[in-house]
Amino acid sequence: xxxxxxxxxxxxxxxxxxxxxxxxxxxxxxxxxxxxxxxxxxxxxxxxxxxxxxxxxxxxxxxxxxxxxxxxxxxxxxxxxxxxxxxxxxxxxxxxxxxxxxxxxxxxxxxxxxxxxxxxxxxxxxxxxxxxxxxxxxxxxxxxxxxxxxxxxxxxxxxxxxxxxxxxxxxxxxxxxxxxxxxxxxxxxxxxxxxxxxxxxxxxxxxxxxxxxxxxxxxxxxxxxxxxxxxxxxxxxxxxxxxxxxxxxxxxxxxxxxxxxxxxxxxxxxxxxxxxxxxxxxxxxxxxxxxxxxxxxxxxxxxxxxxx
Numbered sequence: 001x002x003x004x005x006x007x008x009x010x011x012x013x014x015x016x017x018x019x020x021x022x023x024x025x026x027x028x029x030x031x032x033x034x035x036x037x038x039x040x041x042x043x044x045x046x047x048x049x050x051x052x053x054x055x056x057x058x059x060x061x062x063x064x065x066x067x068x069x070x071x072x073x074x075x076x077x078x079x080x081x082x083x084x085x086x087x088x089x090x091x092x093x094x095x096x097x098x099x100x101x102x103x104x105x106x107x108x109x110x111x112x113x114x115x116x117x118x119x120x121x122x123x124x125x126x127x128x129x130x131x132x133x134x135x136x137x138x139x140x141x142x143x144x145x146x147x148x149x150x151x152x153x154x155x156x157x158x159x160x161x162x163x164x165x166x167x168x169x170x171x172x173x174x175x176x177x178x179x180x181x182x183x184x185x186x187x188x189x190x191x192x193x194x195x196x197x198x199x200x201x202x203x204x205x206x207x208x209x210x211x212x213x214x215x216x217x218x219x220x221x222x223x224x225x226x227x228x229x230x231x232x233x234x235x236x237x238x239x240x241x242x243x244x245x246x247x248x249x250x251x252x253x254x255x256x257x258x259x260x261x262x263x264x265x266x267x268x269x270x271x272x273x274x275x276x277x278x279x280x281x282x283x284x285x286x287x288x289x290x291x292x293x294x295x296x297x298x299x300x301x302x303x304x305x306x307x308x
Contacts, residue, residue: 003256009264017271023210063269065239095184106195132302134205139295
């Protein structure tokens with residue numbers, strides 16, 4: 001297979017950085033864009049076994065995960081500290097301790113599914129027509145979530161009870177900490193179901209952040225909390241998957257793509273950081289509907305183009 005060029009890596013890196021966190025499916029776009037452009041793009045950017053393009057995408061995923069870690073760095077310090085103190089003292093008492101365990105438990109289903117199914121699904125469904133179908137379905141799910149999700153009463157969504165935390169009432173509490181306290185109130189079963197929704201993102205065209213947000217909205221979370229939980233859940237999954245597959249980038253057949261992979265990863269990381277910064281503000285007041293419309297239009301348009 002042909003090596004990925006620097007220009008291709010820059011374009012795909014920007015696309016990866018945006019589409020991984022926007023609820024529009026990075027894998028679906030990584031398949032559809034080369035197919036739309038055709039020619040050398042379709043030849044160089046083919047997702048298949050031992051593909052240099054696939055190895056480059058792995059590096060870009062790691063860059064996206066690093067961007068998420070940097071953006072939520074204060075939160076991860078508190079969450080990891082909560083996990084450590086919970087293990088050390090054998091207790092789950094504070095919101096940080098509880099949120100840490102919720103994230104651990106909610107990550108297990110998609111981790112197992114990814115190990116068992118990712119390659120199989122990618123090899124069978126990593127083609128333009130299936131990607132277009134699932135992208136259209138992704139849009140329909142996003143739209144349905146906005147129409148039919150149950151909403152918590154305003155007082156439940158906007159008020160945080162700090163009565164159980166004597167230390168918190170003595171100091172200023174950031175908006176992020178208040179959000180994490182609300183997330184820590186999720187029941188274990190609810191958190192696991194929300195995390196398990198990421199399994200559907202193994203299908204090209206189904207967005208990881210989008211489907212996780214939909215699951216969160218269905219459990220009564222507001223858009224801001226659902227988006228935050230989706231990004232926190234995605235971080236360890238994307239990072240672990242990328243690190244696990246990173247050795248493939250250094251295989252002899254991929255040596256020519258190392259330079260483009262590095263450049264594309266920098267672009268992906270910057271685009272991811274900008275994207276998560278934008279989306280955390282966007283979902284404070286807005287909905288998934290615009291993304292739903294885009295996915296349906298892009299999906300149906302791609303399906304007509306590739307199937308007719």
